[in-house]
Structure formats: structure tokens, C-alpha cells
Amino acid sequence: MKAHSKIASILLVLSFLFLTACGSGNGNEIVIGVISPTTGQSAKMGQDMNNAIQMAVDEINGKGGVNNKKIRLVFADDACDPQASTTAANKLVSENVSAVIGGYCSSAVLPASGVFNSAGIPMVVTAANSEKIPENNYKNIFLLNSTASAQAQTATNYMISNLKGKKIAILNDNTAYSVDLAERTRDAIQKAGGQVVLYESVDPNASDFNSVLTKVKSKTPDATYWTGYYAAGGLLIKQFKQQGVSGSFGVADGSVDQTLIKIAGENNAEGVFATMSPLPQFIPGAKNWSKDYETKFKQAPGPYSALSYDGMRLIIHALEQAKSDDPNAITGAIAKTKGFATFAGPVEFKANGTLTKSNFIMIGVKNGQFEMVK
Amino acid sequence: MDIFLQQVINALVVGTFYGLIALGYSMVYGIIRLLNFAHGDLFMLGAFAGFSVLSLFTGQVGFIGIGLALIVSVLVVGLIGLGVERIAYRPLIKKKSPKLNLLITAVGVSLAIEYAVMLSYGPSFRVYPIQLPNTGFHIGDVKITYIQLGIILFTILIMIFLQLFIHKSIYGKAMRSIAIDDTATSLMGIPVHRFIGLTFFMGSGLAAVAGVMDGIYYGQINFLMGFLFGLKAFTAAVIGGIGSVNGAMLGGLVLGIVETLGTVYVGGEWKDVFAFGILILFLVLKPTGLLGEAVNERV
Amino acid sequence: MNTPFLKNKSFLYILLFIVMIAIPLITNRYWTDVASTAMFYILLALGLNIIVGYAGLLDLGYSAFFAVGSYTTGILTTQFGVSFWISIFLGAIFATVLGVLIGIPTLRLRSDYLAIVTLGFGEIIRLIANNSKFTGGASGIYGIPKPKIGSFVFQSNVLLYYLMFIFVLLAIFVIWRLGNSRVGRAWKYIREDEDAAEAMGVNGLYYKLLAYGLGAMFGGLAGSLFAVKMSAIAPESFGFMQSAMILLAVVLGGIGRISGVILGAVLVILLPEAMRSFSDWRIFLFGVLLVLTMIFRPNGLWPSKKETEEMDDPEPLKGGSKSVVS
Numbered sequence: 001m002k003a004h005s006k007i008a009s010i011l012l013v014l015s016f017l018f019l020t021a022c023g024s025g026n027g028n029e030i031v032i033g034v035i036s037p038t039t040g041q042s043a044k045m046g047q048d049m050n051n052a053i054q055m056a057v058d059e060i061n062g063k064g065g066v067n068n069k070k071i072r073l074v075f076a077d078d079a080c081d082p083q084a085s086t087t088a089a090n091k092l093v094s095e096n097v098s099a100v101i102g103g104y105c106s107s108a109v110l111p112a113s114g115v116f117n118s119a120g121i122p123m124v125v126t127a128a129n130s131e132k133i134p135e136n137n138y139k140n141i142f143l144l145n146s147t148a149s150a151q152a153q154t155a156t157n158y159m160i161s162n163l164k165g166k167k168i169a170i171l172n173d174n175t176a177y178s179v180d181l182a183e184r185t186r187d188a189i190q191k192a193g194g195q196v197v198l199y200e201s202v203d204p205n206a207s208d209f210n211s212v213l214t215k216v217k218s219k220t221p222d223a224t225y226w227t228g229y230y231a232a233g234g235l236l237i238k239q240f241k242q243q244g245v246s247g248s249f250g251v252a253d254g255s256v257d258q259t260l261i262k263i264a265g266e267n268n269a270e271g272v273f274a275t276m277s278p279l280p281q282f283i284p285g286a287k288n289w290s291k292d293y294e295t296k297f298k299q300a301p302g303p304y305s306a307l308s309y310d311g312m313r314l315i316i317h318a319l320e321q322a323k324s325d326d327p328n329a330i331t332g333a334i335a336k337t338k339g340f341a342t343f344a345g346p347v348e349f350k351a352n353g354t355l356t357k358s359n360f361i362m363i364g365v366k367n368g369q370f371e372m373v374k
Numbered sequence: 375m376d377i378f379l380q381q382v383i384n385a386l387v388v389g390t391f392y393g394l395i396a397l398g399y400s401m402v403y404g405i406i407r408l409l410n411f412a413h414g415d416l417f418m419l420g421a422f423a424g425f426s427v428l429s430l431f432t433g434q435v436g437f438i439g440i441g442l443a444l445i446v447s448v449l450v451v452g453l454i455g456l457g458v459e460r461i462a463y464r465p466l467i468k469k470k471s472p473k474l475n476l477l478i479t480a481v482g483v484s485l486a487i488e489y490a491v492m493l494s495y496g497p498s499f500r501v502y503p504i505q506l507p508n509t510g511f512h513i514g515d516v517k518i519t520y521i522q523l524g525i526i527l528f529t530i531l532i533m534i535f536l537q538l539f540i541h542k543s544i545y546g547k548a549m550r551s552i553a554i555d556d557t558a559t560s561l562m563g564i565p566v567h568r569f570i571g572l573t574f575f576m577g578s579g580l581a582a583v584a585g586v587m588d589g590i591y592y593g594q595i596n597f598l599m600g601f602l603f604g605l606k607a608f609t610a611a612v613i614g615g616i617g618s619v620n621g622a623m624l625g626g627l628v629l630g631i632v633e634t635l636g637t638v639y640v641g642g643e644w645k646d647v648f649a650f651g652i653l654i655l656f657l658v659l660k661p662t663g664l665l666g667e668a669v670n671e672r673v
Numbered sequence: 674m675n676t677p678f679l680k681n682k683s684f685l686y687i688l689l690f691i692v693m694i695a696i697p698l699i700t701n702r703y704w705t706d707v708a709s710t711a712m713f714y715i716l717l718a719l720g721l722n723i724i725v726g727y728a729g730l731l732d733l734g735y736s737a738f739f740a741v742g743s744y745t746t747g748i749l750t751t752q753f754g755v756s757f758w759i760s761i762f763l764g765a766i767f768a769t770v771l772g773v774l775i776g777i778p779t780l781r782l783r784s785d786y787l788a789i790v791t792l793g794f795g796e797i798i799r800l801i802a803n804n805s806k807f808t809g810g811a812s813g814i815y816g817i818p819k820p821k822i823g824s825f826v827f828q829s830n831v832l833l834y835y836l837m838f839i840f841v842l843l844a845i846f847v848i849w850r851l852g853n854s855r856v857g858r859a860w861k862y863i864r865e866d867e868d869a870a871e872a873m874g875v876n877g878l879y880y881k882l883l884a885y886g887l888g889a890m891f892g893g894l895a896g897s898l899f900a901v902k903m904s905a906i907a908p909e910s911f912g913f914m915q916s917a918m919i920l921l922a923v924v925l926g927g928i929g930r931i932s933g934v935i936l937g938a939v940l941v942i943l944l945p946e947a948m949r950s951f952s953d954w955r956i957f958l959f960g961v962l963l964v965l966t967m968i969f970r971p972n973g974l975w976p977s978k979k980e981t982e983e984m985d986d987p988e989p990l991k992g993g994s995k996s997v998v999s
Binding site: 039040041043044174200201202203205206207208210211212214215217218230231234235238241242243244259262263265268 | 377380381384385387388496497498499501505508517519588592593594596598599602633634637638641642643645646
Binding site for chain 3: 201
């Protein structure tokens, strides 16, 4: 009996834990929320993004801040999981953030964007780019990365025009983003007069793709395009070369990572092409930035570091334009952005929050490194 | 036809891995009727142990390096398997806890091992520090690489050794006797718990061998790689008849072929549905598997 | 057979009840969200407890039922304009039917085989959701509308929290009554000794099926609520880890006991939030916790008194009742 009342009291104490309300931002600072995966399989990507965002904030705070206020970042981990992402988004809303930046996995951004939309807080998404995000027509969600249809078009143009390919095979890893991109690429290729000889999903947790690749081989494609992530991508390239499948192999942005080349092996990866959002090492103006980043964090910037840095600068720019840290004013200012200079060139947004101009570029593997193609 | 034969070769290699892990599953199940849910994670540990050993080498890693990685990995993972049995399972077996509790423990062990590796090696994929050439030979249009051949031959060797050990050696006889009746065996003066430990050591060691070979062949490892592989291996063990050494190997090959055919004729995304579907069919319709002996239903 | 559910500690329970009602009023959005997640985990854990705790069947694929409920509501409300209330009803029915369909061929199996079969089913359901067109494939279903009565919409988190709270209270009441009924006693009998139960004329398979179907039904209910709370659902939410976490909630608090299961569910949700700074350790610690619980407190942190007496080997529990949570 005693034990029971003891536990009931513990339950009570636990419930009182709820009552510990969080402190909200005081008048002298602007609170910006960062939502990204810092645990789980995509933890590294999240860390790369957070670093770059911190860097942009440190720079502006060093200059005295915006509108005479310093910026304070609040980080929330979404673990690339829809459920954790909703909790993280609500946490940020509770902390009275003026704007939110981040978002790596599309499946985690989808439910989180609903939370921010209902709270009226603007979100700048700096990596996730599934078409499903703008389809919700939320007025305060902005995608700094071009969406899948832009990437599909870039890939199609390259395979049909540059490689003179007619027979194309498309492989995806059965995740939201990868399937979306694969479907759009298939449609774009058919529209451009190409022939999709094989369209397949593979299990990204498997390590043996030989049976799928034998299937690909039997279709003798001119090019094979992989829309999934780098871990399975590396294995695919390796087994693609082992089997001696015809044509070239290409990957989408999720696979652009040095680890892809390491897993595939330098020899196998040679000549692999890729569609990618602008990486700092390919942009003349960003060379110095990359160096600064390396000095500060003792590691090279990740694939989405540059976009995250630009995204934070975009929010700062909007704060300056709006002369306020009111979420609605910031949303309005971001929507009205005209020709804001980023590493990838000037950006502005369409009504649905996507970029007016695609920022995808073509890169390829040469001597074990990704390099600009054109 | 050539395409089909090439697919059979693909299936053989995958099946060999499944079979090798299924062996350990089967041995442990055979002796104490415990479904060691964490077995797939011992396979993963084996891959990481091999990774650590091979990372010590600078420059070209030869056969000595691979041999050393195999030996160290078998010892380390074997001892961990022994430890898991001691710490997590034995207290429950001694208390004659319900099956439910043992299974929940096994799920806990599996999670603990997976995330302990994540904490020490990080969550991202690791690249095996060894790259073997793609060379091989052709039979018609069918290509077999030397590594694939090596993996299959090495596994056959292990099988032969295991058969001899279980059926000819005194240790193997003791193990089989425990599997039939542990109380009677212990009355004969045989240290039952020591032999259960030995079974765990061997089963874990076999998983470690598979782990190192997987790392070398595919070149990429991750802390979650054991989960799915473990389930597939269990499927293989059930197909072949759980508790039977030959059955485990046969089950692995059958599963490899089913998965490959599923990929070819239906599509890669349905592969796992085939694997789990065949598992359920066997458990419901023929729980003794292809080669298993009928076991007493209520243990 | 009188349970001390509302008798001696009624004061504490009433206080707890008031606190639960007050949570959204006195805390912020974040804690309300955490509390709603806890509510829905309580519902899931209560359902799984019927299967694991009452009937002694280990289910490692419970998220399959949860998925059926979620997808039923998701598909019906977004594509066919069906009201949420009809969809949650249908979701519960579909989940129950699936439970019975899975149960008929598999419940005869030995417990360890059953565990693996359920795991396999769980994975198959997730893969079907991931690979099919009607479930929205890998990106799932989004834009699920909030439930409404007439023109009153459960738009805010707070209202949804209260909605879930009502469902949890209902579930507690139903399961509590069930546990103390003839059916509940039959389940316990089967769990303790199936052969003896059958010899006494208890139809083992029938009662097992009943437990499985009922457990599935609560899973379906929780799934429907999850769909409207999240407004977007994707196959990732229905994997093995979800099943494992629900199982942990049941095992940790006290298998077979309503208050224990509730404590377990609250702990499973609150601990990770409290440990956010070292969340990488979370699942590792959960694994270790499962093992330790099974070795030292096989009936959970808060076992029912009766269970303690009925245990074959009460040794590890003797000291336990003194220091319940150390």
C-alpha cells in the first residue's frame, strides 16, 4: 500500500515537471529557432547545417546585431522523424521564436511546417525540397533549395542533351524524397523524347543490389540515374562497375558526399555525374567562406552548409527590411525578397514559397573529387 | 538465360551470408530453445571489430591482414556473445522465467548493442579500409568475381568443419545431448552451462566471420546493419528447420533465391515482403522447416 | 476480486486527474504537445497490455494496428471527405479485423515464434504502406483535417489534448472492467497455465483471439488520434522501433497492471524529453533498462500485488516493494 502512494506521488511530481514553464526571450534579443537532425542517421547533416547557421549569427552579432538587438539561436532536434519533428516544432513555438530555419528530411519538415504555419511563424527550409512541402500552400514556408522538379529537369537535360542518351534507367530508394524525384525525372525524360527502360525501387538498408543491377544490365541503358542517398549510392556504383553495366551512372543531390566516392572506390566512381544544389567549393565567391568555416569548426562544410548560411543571412536581411522581429512582418519581408545575393546567385520566391529560378548545377567525379562539369 | 544464371550467382552470394548467420541462430536455438534476437547485432559487431583491426594497417592490406581481422573479430565477438549469455540470459534461464521475459530481454540486448556501437563509432556509414579488385572470370556471359568465389568456398569449409565438430567430437556430442535433455545431461556429470557458453561463443564467432566478410565484400558498414540481416537469417533458419546445421545453410540459399526472384519479377521494393511472407508461411504451415526434426511443441 | 483502483488512494488519483486537466491551461505549447504524445502512448500501451500483459502473447509488430488506424483516418478524411468520427470507428474495426485475421493462423504457435510472426506482419504492413499508391507511398498522407462536431473544430493542441484525455479515460474504464471480469480471469488462467486452463474447459484460442482483437482495436483508435494530431503521416512512424517503444512502456511500468502501464508510457515519453541534451544515449539506455527490468523486476516498476504473490519465484520482488523507484 505504501509503495502505491509513493508511486502515485512520483507520478504527481512528474506531472508537475510539466509546469516548469520555459523562459521567453527578453526585449533585447531576437530569438531564431533552428530545426535539424542532430541525432540518428542524419546527425552529421544536421550538425553541418547548425554550424553554418551559427557562423552567420556570430558574424552579425559581432557587428552589433540587427535592429540594435542580438540574435539568439534555439536548437531543436527533429531526428528526421515525423513524430520527434512535431514535438521539436512545438518546442520552438513555445520559446516564442521570431522565425525558424533548417529542415533536412522532407518527411520531418512536412508535419513541422504545419505547426509553424498554424503558429504564423516563418520557416526558411535550407535542405529539404520535396514538392509536397509547397503543395500545402503555406504562405510562411520558404524553400531555399530548388525543388525536385527543377532537379529532375536539370538531370534530364544533361542525360538527353549532353550524354546523347536515349535509354535511361532510374533507381530510387523508396523514401519520400527519392521517389518524388524519380517520378518527376521519369516524366521529364519521357517528355524530352527519351525512353525510361527501367524504373525500380531498392531497399536502402540492403547491401546487395546485384539482382537489381543485373536487371538494369539486361536493358543496356545509356545512363542510370540514382535519386537516393549516398550510402546505398556508393554500393550501387561499386556493384554497377563490377557487373559491367553499360552507360554512365548519375546521382542526385542526396548522394553528393565524399563518402559516396569512398564506398564506391575511387576507380569505380570516376566519371559519375551528379545534379547538386550549389556547393561552396564550386562557387568562386565561396572559396574564402569555406576556408573560414574550416578554421572555425575544424572540418569542411557539408553539402547543405552553404545554403543554411545563406538562409540565415536571408532571415537577417528580412529582419532589417521589416525593421521588426514580428513573425508576420518577417514573413512579409521574405516574400518580398528581390534579388538577394547568395552563393548561388540572386534569389526571389514564387507565391508558393519556392525559388523562381532553379539553382541546380551539374558536377562530376574526377580523380576522386567532385568537380564542376561545365 | 545468361541473365537468369547471373541472378542465380547473385542469389548464391546473398544466401551464403544469410546461411552463415542462420547457423549461429540455429545452434543457440537448438541447445536452449532461446531465440537470440540480438544475433544479428553480433554480426554487426563482427563487422566493426574487423573494421577496427583493418584500420590499424597502413597501405596495402594483404591476406595476413584479413586473416588477423577474422581471428580478432571471432575472439572479441565470441567473448561478447559469451558475456551476453552470462549477464542477460543465464539469470533468467536459471530462474526458469517465462519465455516472454527471455524474449523481451533479447530485444533489450539487441537495442543496447546497436546503440552502444552508434555511440562509439558514430551514426554514419563507415567505409571498410580495404578495396578488393573487381577481377573475376566469365562462364559464357555470366561473371563471377574471385571474391564471390572465395566467400562461397570459405563458407563451405566452415560448414564441413562444423559438421565434423558437432557429430564427431566429444564436445559436439555433449552439445547435442544437452539439446535433447539438459537435466539428464547434467546428471551425467557434464557441465551444462559451460557447454551452453561454448555454443554461444561459437554461434557469435560464426556471426563475426560473416560480419567481416560482409564488410570486405560490400565495403560499407553501419550500426543498424544487423537488424534486418538478423531477421533474414532467422527466416533462413526457419525455412531450413531451426536447430539443423545443414538446414540453416539450405534455408539461406532458398531465401536468397526467393528474394532475387522477387526482385526480378515483381520489383525491388517488395523483396522484404517476400522474405517475411515466406517466414510466416513456414512458421504457420511447416514450423519444422525443410530439414528440421519434429520438436516437442510445448517446451 | 475487488481492486483497489478507486478506493484507498482516491485522493491522489483525484489530484492527478486535476493536474492532467490543468496541464494545457498552465503550461506552454511544448509541454502540451509532450503531454498529448504521452496520452496517445498511454492508449497504445493499454492496448498492447491486453495482448502481452493479460493474455501473455508477445507482439513485436503492434505498430501495424496503429498504422491501420492512422491510414484509415488519413485516407478517408482526405480523399473521401468522411467525418473523423466515422473514420475512427472504421479504423478501430479494420484494426480489429486485421488482428483476428492475423491471430487465427498464428495464435496456436509457440510464444517465441509468435513474436517473430508479429514482427514480420508489422514489417509487411509498413512496407505495403510505403509501396502502395492508395497510402500515398513513401511521402504518406498530409493535410489531414482536424476533427469537428458541427461547426466546432478541434483546431488547437489544447482541444486535441482533451480529446485524447477523454479517450484514455474511456479506455482505462473499459480495460479495468474487462480485467476484473470473467474474461480477465480466463486470460490470467491461460497465461499462468494454458494446459490446465484448457483442461478446465477454458477455450484457449478463443480467449487469445479476443485479447488480440481487443488489443488491436485500441491500437487502431490510437492511430486515428495520431493521424489528426500530426496532420501528416508517413510510413516511418510505424516501424519496429515504435513497436519496441510501446512494448517498453508496458514492460517498464508493470505488465498486466493499468496504473503500471500508464506510468511506463509516461516515462517512455518524458525521459527522452528530459534527457534531450544527451539524447544519443536514449535508446542505448532503454535497451539496458529492458534487460535490467527483466532480471531484477520482471513484473515492472509497479507490479500488482496479486502478481507478486502468484510469482513462481518471488525472490527478486521481496525487497522490491520497499524501494519501488530508487
